[in-house]
Amino acid sequence: MEIMNEVKVTINVNGQQVTATVAPEESLLDFLRNRAGATEVKCGCNKGDCGTCTVVLDGQTVKSCLVLAAQADNKQVLTVKGLEKEQLMQDLQVSFANHGAVQCGFCTPGMLVTAKTFLEKNPQPSRQEIREALSGNLCRCTGYQKIVDAVAAVAAGKNDK
Amino acid sequence: MNSFAYIKPRTKEEALSVLHELGARAKIAAGCTNVLPDIKAKKLADCVLVDISSLAELKGIKVTGETITLGSLVTISELLESEAVASDAAVLWQAAKVFADPLTRNRATIGGNLANASPAGDGIVPLMALGAIVTVENVNGKREIPLEDLFTGPGQNALKPDELITAVSFARATNTKSNFIKFGLRKSMAISLVSIAVVMETNGDKLDRIRIALGALAPTPVRAKKTEELLAGKQIGPEVLEQASELIKTEVEPITDVRASREYRLHLTGVLLKRAIETALA
Amino acid sequence: MALKYVGHSLPSKDAILKVTGQMFYTGDMQLANMLYAKLLLSPVAHGLIKKIDTTAAENMAGVVKVFTYADVPKVPYNSYIWYFGQDEPKTEYLLSDKARFVGDRIAVVVAESAAIAARAVRAIKVEYEELPAATNPFEALQGGQVAIHPGGNLLDEVEFQVGDPEQVWPGAEVVITDTITTPRTHHAAMETHACLAACSPDGQVTIWSPCQGVYGVRANVAEVLKLPLNKVRVIKAPVGGSFGGKQETLLEPLTAFLARATGRPVLLVLDRRETILATRTRTATKSVIKSAVTADGTLLARDIETVIDAGAYTANSRVIARAMGKKHFRLYRIPHMHYKATAVYTNTPVAGGHRAWGSPQVCAVTEIHMDHIARQLGLDPVELRLKNLVQPYDRDPLSGHSLGNARVRDCLHTGAREFGWWQKRERPQKNGRFRRGIGVACGSHPISYFSAHQDLTSMSLKMHEDGSLTLNTGLHDMGCGLTTALAQIVAEELEIDPSLINVMEADTERGLYDIGTYASRNTYVGGACALKVARKLKELLLQQAAILFKTTPEYLATGAGKIWVKGQETQSRSYGEIVAAAMLQNQVDFIVSTTHRSAALPVAYAAHFAEVEVDIETGLVQVVDFVAVHDVGKAINPGFVEGQIHGGVQMGIGYALYEEIKITPEGRPLNDSFKDYFVVNAPEMPEVRVFLVEKGEAGGPFGAKGVGEIATVPAAPAVANAVNNALGTNFCDLPLTPAKILARLKQG
Known part of the structure; x- marks a missing residue:
């Protein structure tokens, strides 16, 4: 020391x-x-x-x-790149893309990491719980709605919209 | 030219001897949720960052008899995950639930929140209402400081430069009713404009004893002792609550800043006191 | 025929890059031998620079050079200029010799690493002789104030009028006046401002910038550095959000200068504080609005006098003063209108365009005022608006141009129904701590530059030998899905899958001309150009196919990317086969280009409905329901349209309730970080219900209009009106903070 x-x-x-x-x-x-x-x-x-x-x-x-x-x-x-090896992250990535949860994309890598670890702890969240979980990640493009849609869809096992 | 240095003690003893050696040049680095923003904002410079984040002695939540002891490195997320905290220190659990945001909770430590001594510290206020005692140590030994005596001003505490907060403990609040309210402009990621914690012992519809702690209403988090006295032994009804919510305003000294005016904070104090008590009793 | 690609919510073409972290924004770029720049911003609001000592900074290991005003070209420019030769007052320099606001650019360090540059900036010593600061426009106009610029603090005055309002006031049944203020706000794109510049030995400088108009950047850089236009190459980098915040030429001239001065590539990335203070803000305004109205609610005359806080430099304030006025004439039928604006310099951060260029301000002014009129007359706010709103194909009384298929009434009807306006109106007010209120606002915003500026865009479309395509444009996708939408339009016309089409964005050297991605014109103007160029390519394909099939085009049929002689579908040939064969046999290259000019000035409209719950003990407002109805003509990609509207509502709720860059009377900023500058985060956002009115706009591709800016325009006044409805108040000063609300409630 x-x-x-x-x-x-x-x-x-x-x-x-x-x-x-x-x-x-x-x-x-x-x-x-x-x-x-x-x-x-x-x-x-x-x-x-x-x-x-x-x-x-x-x-x-x-x-x-x-x-x-x-x-x-x-x-x-x-x-986000390292987590990509896991199915849950891949599902989230596809869901974000398909739900229009990505606009400028600058908040996206951080959002995805937060969403992934959140879903591991809480696999069946309500929309409000998703919103709370993402409260430390700001986004200026989407109003969060399609991000919440994308996370909720993965939780519901419906990734392909 | 570099105004920062770094040292990583391997044990608590090493950490204490480093602090002994460095004195005021030392800056404890644990969760760093305040240290790094302070570095970026140039509020912090010319110091040795003493990284205590891996000291096992400062970790963990222990329940011994009627006492709960939090190691100073316990994170806010760990408070949320602790059954002991949820059941026997509900007011602290409620505060942890609205502390900063979920990501920050994973790093911010309870010891850091105490040491940072923010008048708005969301970890401090519930602990104060629990009557917590802070254990601080230096190379010569340890001493215990009642939490309400820990702070000397905004961002200032009573620790000597060579002292380290190692734990904070409080009696299990099993037969109490309690509530924590954080009033910020957003539900999360907002610094408290005013926060309040109440912990009450009740007997039927009579209030035997109450501890009230307030954040962001004075240079340090404070207890509202006159109001506590007024309420002790009373049956809680609209009239006494009204009285208490007026009295409590005389016990605080809020300032006007970018987040709120003095007048607005004073007003909120009364409103939140009523709400906290009503919610706790409900 | 049913549309196959247009009107469908395809995912954005670049989403996969973004979700995998493989999109390289400017700050992620690395060039060999690259240097890092860091700005020193003024800590004083107004002051003369007596002395700058850069010795200590320059002596630090790794510092290449420190530049101050003495080291840079003395060429004034205007960051707002967005096309070559545009004439606007020029008050800004690469680095200032006088501090005009907290955040003014005083010096810049160039170093081997970002960390060294940051440390060196702290070692620069500047002595200021402080001058009194004027931090609000009224104070700045008073006699005896120190002039911020040599000509004084009055930047400009402008007036517009139709009819003669002065004749109406004396005999009017009812005259209602309000004073309405709107705050200075931050765009809050998640990507901070950044620029990378490199120069080649032949003197050409290449600039990568997340900008909205490469040709405007080129014009400014060429002017300041005195270079021919073809020696400045500007490449649009991925944009991590802009909302107008990156539309002006802010970092590019300085970064290009540094690259030339050092002979090495230079990257300049601002931090959040610098982005809040030293880029642009939404113009703060204070307006007095007066309306003459009949007892039954017909608007007869209106007057608006507004004062615009330009901040410390000219930028676009002269122009936004005009834009705000013009926009005001396109929402209601009012026979007599007068508008006057005064733009004033102050020692505060510079004002600029922020999503809808004056529309959020003027919409807040008119729509909060409309609800005041409704309350005074005892009329329903929806009914009052229906009495006065424009009709499709009305003429803009100021310019005389048609407003196009203006479907604001449809928006209002649909919104009232979906929101449950009438049911909510009849619901009794709750007693106790929480009060509910509902509010509505209508808004308008143009979608082109027609008649105001040049409004042209050029594209080329090349089909390769396998039938894949490259669409080359001068446009900028800011994350809203533009490139995908263009591919959808081309794909629809050519009857092929959009994934076959690459869309190239703006590059002054390799791309084509476009005046810039402003004014919500990408879809209406750019999309129309894409359709035109696709038609042109199809004509060429048919013409060449006819030669190959030994027939004439009218005997040919097309479908699914194939061409055949009518009646002989089994012998069809794919586009790729035709291209490959025609290149070989007919010596023809399959590239076409076209220029499109807009020929009309249609306006996009919207009606927003908000329901709020106000905690009357604390003043805290929660938006609990939100309906947004938009007149979009035709949604090329409904998912993208909804997404932009969701984001626009988020920004509008912030404008109504939270957002304001606060500056003390001495000029000190109070909230220069996201800790105290609040953008709405996920838990605060209501679920926004979006409805689209798709009645088609002639001149737009497949009838489409733009949506990017109108998305935010009526949101804030809808929320403010809901608060006023909940409390029976007439709040006119955004944002409606809890403290403000409570103070008013305490007054009784």
Whole structure:
């Protein structure tokens, strides 16, 4: 244990070990975008207010701008791309596309990650519960309605509209 | 040139000795839901980030006899998932349910919420109504501080630079009625304009004892003790509630800021007190 | 014949890229040797720069250079200009030599990484001599104020009139006046502003920008950098939301300059605070509206005098002052109307276009006022509107042009029925803590630039040897599904699957000309062009097929991407076979192009209905039901149309209840993050019920009109009217925050 002016970290990003030397204050978001090439993780505010940077960190859904890169050392991060291996995420992706839940697409990767981990915990949600679950992810294009439709359709097992 | 440094103690003891060494240069990093925005907003600079996020000693919710102890690294989501909290600290569970948003709840810790000392801290207010005691430690040992004595001003607490919040504990509130109301402009992802927690012991339709804690109404979260005294031993009806909702306004010192005016906050205080008590009794 | 692709809710062509995280927005782009720029914004609202010390910043490892006003071209420009040669006052420079608002661009660092650039910006030392700040237009116009620009703080005044309202006032049965204010708002696209520029050794600069008009960007960059137009290539990047926020040339001239000055590619990405303060905002307005009306509710005359807060630079405020006025003349039949606008500079963030260019403002003004009239006269708000709304093919009294198939009355009828307006009107008000209220508002918004500016667009359509196609355009898909809708139109005409068609977006070098994706004109103008170019290609196919079949086109039949001689369907040949054969045998290339000019100024209309529940103890408003009915002519893709309306309603509810960039009297912004600038999130949104009136618009492809902007126009006043209905109030100042509502209720 020592005081470090820079920190060497290894983070497993979507199955790939990524090692880099980071500044102490560097966020996981910056690490993912700038060092791991994970540009599917978006930055809409960098202050934890919009949810565009949502990823799964060791099983927890988090806003990656609110995590220090150093804190993710030796941990596993899954972005929308890493979660794609799972059927539930694929179902959500298809459902988002088919329901018009995607307009500009900038909030989409974060929305999908939040929706996926939510449905794992609550497979049969009401529309209001879906809305509550997505409350930390902002969208300016869709008014959320088709996003809620898309998530509800997956929960109901009706992905193809 | 880099104004930040980083250290990651492996045990609580190491963490305490690091704090001892660094004193005011240390900034505890746990859930980082405040630390990172503060760094971005340049409110925080020139410090050593002491990453305590992996210290097992500070994790977990323990029920011992009549006491519930929360490790300072317990996250808001863990509070929501805890049966003990849901049944024996309902007011805290209700607050956790409306804390920030679901993603932030996965990272934000109860210790961080206390240390951050926001006048609007949504974790603080229910704990204050539960009469919680905060355990703080340094290399020389531990001391316990009643939560209501922890804060000295907005963003300021009574901790010495080498001290670390390790736990917060409170008596199981099994035979009580309670309610937490957060008033924000949105249902989630909103900072409280006013928040209130009430925890009551009742006997038939008589109120034996009540603890009232308020957020965003003074430089720190506060108890409304005069109002508590007024209500204690009373049968709750419209008249006494009206009295209480007037009295409580004299116990707070809200400010005007971008979220609300002083007058509006004062008004809400009375409204929310009535609602909290009525809901708890319902 | 039933339409096979048009009118169907096909998924967006690029959705798959977006859901898999493979869409590369500007901030995701990387070029070899790329540098990162970071702005230093003014912390003072008004001040002279006495001294800038960049030494410490420039000495930092990894910093390439720090630029201030002394290092950039002294060429003024107007970020709003969107076509070459457009004449508007030019008050802005790449970097300012005087701070005119908190957020003004003072310096820029270029460094090897974004982190280094951010650190270096903090090391720049600026000494300001602060000047008194004028932060509202009324104050700015008072004598003795320090001028924000050399000509003073009055930017412009404009008046329009039809008939003679002055004659009407004295004898009018009823005259009603309101003062109505609308707030300064943030577009809140989730993608912050960004620009990437690179220059080649021959001096050409290439710019990737999530913009709405590459040719406008090119015009501005060429002017500031003094380059020929063909040395500036602007490529439209994927847009992570704009809503007008990215329509002006904001970052491109500076980024292009930095790329040329350093000889390396430069990426400039703003953060959220910078996007809120240093781009554009929806113009704040204060209007006095006066109407003369008969006792039975017929509007006789109207006057609107509005004051527009332009913020610190000219941008589009001169023009929005006019746009607001013109839009006001197209909703109701009022024989005598007068409009006057005064645009004023203040030391606040710069105003610009924000989804519907003045329509949300003027609609809030007229529609809140209409409900006030209805209350005064004891009339139903729907009935009052039906008495006065325009009819299809009425003429815009100002321009004389037809409003087209203006179906606002149908919208109102459908909406009232679906919303349950009459039943809800008769429901007794609840006592106690929650009060319910209902509100309606109508709105209008044009869908082209016809008669105001050039309104042309060009496209080429190429069919490849296998029958697949490339449609090349000058348009910008902002996420609303434009490229898919164009493919649907072409596919319908050619009777082929839309997936066979690639649609290319704007690129000043490789694409075709379009004046820009503004004014909701993509579908009406762009879609019509796509249909025209598809017809042209079909003609060519038939002509060439006729040669191959040794006949003439009138003996040919088409279907499902095949051509045959009538009666000989079994010997049909696919388009691809015809193309391949004709290229070989007839030496013909299957590329056609066309230019389309709009020939009319039809207007899109809507009626929105809102039901709210107001907590009278706290003032909190919850929207519990919402019906939006839109006159869209014909929905090319109903799913896209609904989606835009849902988003428009979200923005409108925010405009009514939450959203405002708050600036202190000293010019300090109070809410420069999403923590305190509230956009409506998922739990606050009601389920929006959308209904479409599809009665066709001549000149639109398959009868389609545009919807992008009208989607938001009537939403806010519908909500405000519902609140006024619930409480018996006459709130006229958006947003209706709980504190405002409570203060009014306490007054009694």
